[in-house]
Structures are given as structure tokens and as C-alpha cells.
Amino acid sequence: RIVMKFGGTSMAGTERIRRVANIVRKQAALKPDGTRDEVAVVVSAMAGETDRLVNFCREANALYDPAEYDVVVASGEQVTSGLLALTLQSLGCKARSWLGWQLPVHTIEAHAKARIEDIDSEALLESLGRGEIAVIPGFQGLSGDGRITTLGRGGSDTSAVAVAAAIGADRCDIYTDVDGVYTTDPRIVAKARKLKAVTYEEMLELASVGAKVLQTRSVGLAMKEGVRVQVLSSFVDDNATPADALPGTMIVSEEEMNELVEKGEMERQHVTGIAHDKNEAKIILTRVPDRPGAVANIFEPLAKASINVDMIIQNVGRDKGETDVTFTVPQADLARAQALLEDQRGNIGFNRIITDSKIAKISVVGVGMKSHAGVASNMFRALAERGINIQAITTSEIKVSVLIDEDETELAVRVLHTAYGLD
Ligand code: ADP
Ligand code: MG
Structure with a gap:
């Protein structure tokens, strides 16, 4: 059957x-x-x-x-x-x-x-x-x-x-x-x-x-x-x-x-494949008060609206007691996310919302990573050598993802394909 x-x-x-x-x-x-x-x-x-x-x-x-x-x-x-x-x-x-x-x-x-x-x-x-x-x-x-x-x-x-x-x-x-x-x-x-x-x-x-x-x-x-x-x-x-x-x-x-x-029918590689995704958008909230609950106030309303947040980074802000919070959402949900955050401005207490849809997420995946360290650092090195700037990073047991400028998508994928010996 x-x-x-x-x-x-x-x-x-x-x-x-x-x-x-x-x-x-x-x-x-x-x-x-x-x-x-x-x-x-x-x-x-x-x-x-x-x-x-x-x-x-x-x-x-x-x-x-x-x-x-x-x-x-x-x-x-x-x-x-x-x-x-x-x-x-x-x-x-x-x-x-x-x-x-x-x-x-x-x-x-x-x-x-x-x-x-x-x-x-x-x-x-x-x-x-x-x-x-x-x-x-x-x-x-x-x-x-x-x-x-x-x-x-x-x-x-x-x-x-x-x-x-x-x-x-x-x-x-x-x-x-x-x-x-x-x-x-x-x-x-x-x-x-x-x-x-x-x-x-x-x-x-x-x-x-x-x-x-x-x-x-x-x-x-x-x-x-x-x-x-x-x-x-x-x-x-x-x-x-x-x-x-x-x-x-x-x-x-x-x-x-x-x-x-x-049996020698497959080679064991550290990285099996590379994928890219241009369908996410980046949101930066500047000068969010650095206190317990601040991040929850940002992500709770988004979660309630079924908006999936993917990558999250928190930077130390210009002033003590404040941080910039950067994260990505599906491009299709960007306008909705922005409106919800504006709604919560008083509650969250940020200064500005900066958005960017011209980003891409590049990911390398492989079960070989479980037993091999250095996959992520190789990725950062290979991209740096080609002048590709990394805006955010996430990892799982078998995956490393980075956020880059959308215009550099094809270049980044090619560079990594060569760097991991997949050519
Ligand atoms: P279908 O209409 O048959 O469902 P899709 O367009 O959904 O086909 O999926 C096939 C496409 O997936 C291919 O044409 C290829 O461009 C794309 N693709 C993306 N990543 C890969 C990959 N790692 N291996 C093969 N195809 C891929
Ligand atoms: Mg399909």
C-alpha cells in the first residue's frame, strides 16, 4: 500500500x-x-x-x-x-x-x-x-x-x-x-x-x-x-x-x-543542510526599563494574539537600568505586532519601536552537531570573513541560526555551503 x-x-x-x-x-x-x-x-x-x-x-x-x-x-x-x-x-x-x-x-x-x-x-x-x-x-x-x-x-x-x-x-x-x-x-x-x-x-x-x-x-x-x-x-x-x-x-x-x-552509504557530516528564511521581520524596542517582568510585558500580548516570536536578544542600553530588546516575528504578523506593542506602550515603557523586514535567517542543521563542538564558531568566522554582519543568533541541539541583511542571503548560503564542505 x-x-x-x-x-x-x-x-x-x-x-x-x-x-x-x-x-x-x-x-x-x-x-x-x-x-x-x-x-x-x-x-x-x-x-x-x-x-x-x-x-x-x-x-x-x-x-x-x-x-x-x-x-x-x-x-x-x-x-x-x-x-x-x-x-x-x-x-x-x-x-x-x-x-x-x-x-x-x-x-x-x-x-x-x-x-x-x-x-x-x-x-x-x-x-x-x-x-x-x-x-x-x-x-x-x-x-x-x-x-x-x-x-x-x-x-x-x-x-x-x-x-x-x-x-x-x-x-x-x-x-x-x-x-x-x-x-x-x-x-x-x-x-x-x-x-x-x-x-x-x-x-x-x-x-x-x-x-x-x-x-x-x-x-x-x-x-x-x-x-x-x-x-x-x-x-x-x-x-x-x-x-x-x-x-x-x-x-x-x-x-x-x-x-x-x-555501511559507508552515507558520510557523517557535522552539518547536513543549510536553509534560509526571508519571511521574518525584526522588531527593536529601545530603552525598555531593565526590571523583572519587563520582558513578560512585551511577549505576553504577542503570545495571546498567536504571534510566534522566534529570535530574541536583549542588549544593555545606553543608560543603566534600560535595555534594547530585539526579536523577530513572521512578516505577515509585523503590522499586528507593532499595533499591539504601541497599545502596551504605557505598560512596557519603551522609547521607540524600530522595525526591519529586510532581514533573513540562515540556519545550519545536522545531528552531527550533537557530538561535535565548533559548528557555530565556524559559521561566525566564515560569515565574518565575507563581511557579513550577524544581527542575532539562536541555537538548538542540532541547529544554529543567524539573522543577517536580506541582500546577503544568497552569498551567506553559498559561503556556508563551502565552509562546511558540502560543495
Ligand atoms: P511542491 O509544489 O511539489 O510541494 P514546493 O515548491 O513546495 O513543491 O517544494 C519544492 C521546492 O523546495 C524546490 O523547488 C526547492 O526550490 C525548494 N527547496 C528548498 N530547500 C530545499 C532543499 N534543501 N532540498 C530540495 N529542495 C528545496
Ligand atoms: Mg510544497
């Missing part, structure tokens, strides 16, 4: 959908040993379509109702799932679509950012058992009050992993426009190398700091449910067999990774 997921670029137009249908047909075909894989396919909307639909909602009503927004933006996947089922039928395959509300895919009621709670798999399993290929639109679900919900951008990856978990699939293959997970975004660094395998933990960190090849939540779910995930390319020759499409990148447990290293 296999789940295959195809992203927006792979589904962009009937020509590409035909190529996808060919890949699916081969996966579902009779194998030499006389058996067949049961195949469920999860699809995204055509590339650009969801943006187009979001714009329609904005045009219709700037203060749109999220429930109706979901009705509109979920439609892109309805179109591609129907088209793929039609194309598969034209190739002689038995196939049918299953919309989110038909399975159903139960989610919480948080429109536009719903989470999957549970997928009813009974009817789906029966259909698969009859030899039908199931085509399921990603990104969409059904709330407890009977309305259509969507999962947030990149959500189809999570739909695919959730379907794989629900039907106990042997594997969840994520087909996209690159043939695997690379040491860094191959669109930025031509020398980026494809990784044969990456651990769940590393992939989770990479995704959460900007490697959008997989949605963060999908990796977390795969880790929790023990779903085997593989990333591979949908842009293969029509005559290729499923074996030709391999190898992509396998997401593996740390034990499996250790075995690969022992």
Missing part, C-alpha cells in the same frame, strides 16, 4: 497531469510476482492557483470570513483531483476522487489553519481493495460543524502523511519538482548535493527554518506516526519505470542513519 503525493508544479496543466498519471499507473500496475500495490494519490492545486483564489477572496471582501475563504481556496485541489482521476481512467486505470468531506478528513474548526484530527479510512480501504486508485485532494478537510476547512500553505504534504498513517501505508512518496532533499535549496546553490537520506529530526529542523520542500507539520506527523517518507521527482521520462525514478531522499530514523554510515 503506497501513498503518492504530487505538488503544484507537478500538477500544473493537463500535460503534466498526464505525466503524473503515468507515474501512478506504473506504481499501481501488476508486478512480476503477480501482486499489485494499492495506491492512494494526494494532489495539490495547480501551481499559482491557490494564490489566485486567495486574491479573489481579498477582492471580494478585504475582511473575508475564513469559512467562506476555505470554500474558495479548497477548490483548486478539487479540480486537480478530478482531472487526475479522469486522466487515469483515460489510461485504462480504475480511479476515483475522494474529496475531503467525502472521506471525511476530520479537522479542527480553525479555518485557513486547520489541523487534521482523524481520517475515516473505511470506505477508502474498501475502494482500494477493489483495485481502484484513490485520488484525494490535499490541503482540505471537514470541521466538526460540517464546513470545509483548509490546512495552511504546504498543507498537502501533511494530508499525504495523514492518509498514509490512516491506511497503514508502507510508504509515503512525495513527488516534487526537485529529485530529493538537497544540502541546501538547489535553486540558490548550483553545487548543492542530493542527500541519500536525512533523519526525521534533521528534516523537521530544516523544514521549520525554511526548507520548504516538505511542510514542517508533515515531518512531525510522519515522525510521530512512523510513516516512511521519501522525496523524489515527478519530472521523469514517460518511459521510465518506477525504479528509474529512484533514488530520491529517504527520511530515516537516527538508528537507520547510523547503519547507513556504518
